[in-house]
Amino acid sequence: xxxxxxxxxxxxxxxxxxxxxxxxxxxxxxxxxxxxxxxxxxxxxxxxxxxxxxxxxxxxxxxxxxxxxxxxxxxxxxxxxxxxxxxxxxxxxxxxxxxxxxxxxxxxxxxxxxxxxxxxxxxxxxxxxxxxxxxxxxxxxxxxx
Amino acid sequence: xxxxxxxxxxxxxxxxxxxxxxxxxxxxxxxxxxxxxxxxxxxxxxxxxxxxxxxxxxxxxxxxxxxxxxxxxxxxxxxxxxxxxxxxxxxxxxxxxxxxxxxxxxxxxxxxxxxxxx
Numbered sequence: 001x002x003x004x005x006x007x008x009x010x011x012x013x014x015x016x017x018x019x020x021x022x023x024x025x026x027x028x029x030x031x032x033x034x035x036x037x038x039x040x041x042x043x044x045x046x047x048x049x050x051x052x053x054x055x056x057x058x059x060x061x062x063x064x065x066x067x068x069x070x071x072x073x074x075x076x077x078x079x080x081x082x083x084x085x086x087x088x089x090x091x092x093x094x095x096x097x098x099x100x101x102x103x104x105x106x107x108x109x110x111x112x113x114x115x116x117x118x119x120x121x122x123x124x125x126x127x128x129x130x131x132x133x134x135x136x137x138x139x140x141x142x143x144x145x
Numbered sequence: 146x147x148x149x150x151x152x153x154x155x156x157x158x159x160x161x162x163x164x165x166x167x168x169x170x171x172x173x174x175x176x177x178x179x180x181x182x183x184x185x186x187x188x189x190x191x192x193x194x195x196x197x198x199x200x201x202x203x204x205x206x207x208x209x210x211x212x213x214x215x216x217x218x219x220x221x222x223x224x225x226x227x228x229x230x231x232x233x234x235x236x237x238x239x240x241x242x243x244x245x246x247x248x249x250x251x252x253x254x255x256x257x258x259x260x261x262x263x
Contacts (some may be wrong), residue, residue, distance in 0.1 A: 114200035118237035
């Protein structure tokens with residue numbers, strides 16, 4: 001089992017690095033080329049969400065991304081924000097997307113979750129086992145080698 | 146690739162050509178440019194996404210912000226996008242029902258009323 005683990009301080013500039021690494025490991029793991037754009041977007045959204053939560057709570061803890069290719073390509077993005085922050089991740093109906101009352105941050109959060117749910121067939125969002133935080137777990141199939 | 150921004154005028158519309166990656170790190174620059182344009186009096190704005198290689202939820206939030214700002218200012222806002230991967234992002238988020246999306250700059254800048262933001 002080959003595992004790559006990346007931890008980064010919660011700064012937007014590092015999200016691109018996480019995307020690049022995530023796609024490189026996906027390609028190496030044998031994920032279909034046609035899925036790589038979706039892998040890139042999903043890892044980016046999960047990391048963007050984690051960075052936003054850490055900044056919202058003033059946390060300097062590192063965000064962790066774990067990539068594993070045992071049987072399938074599994075990516076776990078782990079934050080350390082209070083668990084209640086994860087509540088409210090729902091897809092927004094179209095007529096609310098451009099509503100004046102919706103802030104840009106809330107819209108971005110809702111749209112980000114819609115993208116995760118739309119692009120990842122096997123998606124789980126669950127509390128981390130030790131301490132506060134949430135794990136976003138995404139799985140993609142790999143071709144047999 | 147880093148974000149690139151260029152502005153030109155086509156048929157009385159302000160066309161913002163965006164290139165590269167629009168994400169949580171670069172989207173604030175796009176937001177600033179769009180706010181500057183509206184503050185400077187631009188009312189018919191088209192954002193050309195043809196050279197965009199990556200667009201995330203933060204970038205989408207900036208585009209919705211611009212749409213609202215122009216709607217408030219009695220202006221119009223449209224997008225140019227013909228790339229299937231990007232169009233899929235708009236469909237999945239249902240934002241294809243919020244933005245007027247055109248295949249070309251010419252289609253977006255024709256004054257037939259279809260580019261109305263409201």
